[in-house]
Amino acid sequence: MNPATETSLEHAERVQIKDLVRHHVHDLRNCINCANMEASLLGDSVTDPDMLESLASIRQQMMDMDKLASSFAKNFAHYPDPEDPTD
Amino acid sequence: MNPATETSLEHAERVQIKDLVRHHVHDLRNCINCANMEASLLGDSVTDPDMLESLASIRQQMMDMDKLASSFAKNFAHYPDPEDPTD
Numbered sequence: 001m002n003p004a005t006e007t008s009l010e011h012a013e014r015v016q017i018k019d020l021v022r023h024h025v026h027d028l029r030n031c032i033n034c035a036n037m038e039a040s041l042l043g044d045s046v047t048d049p050d051m052l053e054s055l056a057s058i059r060q061q062m063m064d065m066d067k068l069a070s071s072f073a074k075n076f077a078h079y080p081d082p083e084d085p086t087d
Numbered sequence: 088m089n090p091a092t093e094t095s096l097e098h099a100e101r102v103q104i105k106d107l108v109r110h111h112v113h114d115l116r117n118c119i120n121c122a123n124m125e126a127s128l129l130g131d132s133v134t135d136p137d138m139l140e141s142l143a144s145i146r147q148q149m150m151d152m153d154k155l156a157s158s159f160a161k162n163f164a165h166y167p168d169p170e171d172p173t174d
Contacts (some may be wrong), residue, residue: 010097017104024159026150027116035148038141042129045138054125058145061122061136065115067154072111 011080018079025069032062032069098167105166108137112156119149 041058046052126146133139 031148059116
């Protein structure tokens with residue numbers, strides 16, 4: 001994005017989008033961490049190989065979602081932050 | 088957004104953002120569905136109340152993430168779709 005072409009409307013919208021993305025990723029990570037904690041608790045009580053495999057798969061999905069969240073947020077890394085009026 | 092103030096740059100950027108959001112939500116839902124399937128498999132083998140509670144909590148987190156994804160996508164529902172050049 002060329003700053004010379006950025007209107008104040010665009011700036012305000014980008015600030016809003018970055019804020020939405022940041023909150024979304026934060027909320028996702030809360031859920032991922034809670035689910036991981038429960039999967040970890042379950043793992044302490046499980047010995048059956050099939051059940052351990054299902055638990056490992058759940059934790060893998062949580063890792064994948066964490067990566068998805070990071071990768072998604074990176075698309076907006078260059079967007080201006082609310083607290084930075086010079087962006 | 089007043090269409091009269093929208094430049095082609097803004098339009099292209101919004102189309103791109105909507106596409107990113109759509110892919111992100113789709114990928115998240117894939118992970119959520121996989122984790123739910125594994126949690127369901129585990130639920131068939133578990134009888135211990137503490138373990139059932141942990142499983143229920145994992146499934147609740149998956150439901151919460153699904154809601155987060157829907158709610159996040161709604162912020163961009165009014166953005167133009169790639170296939171609709173008149174937006």
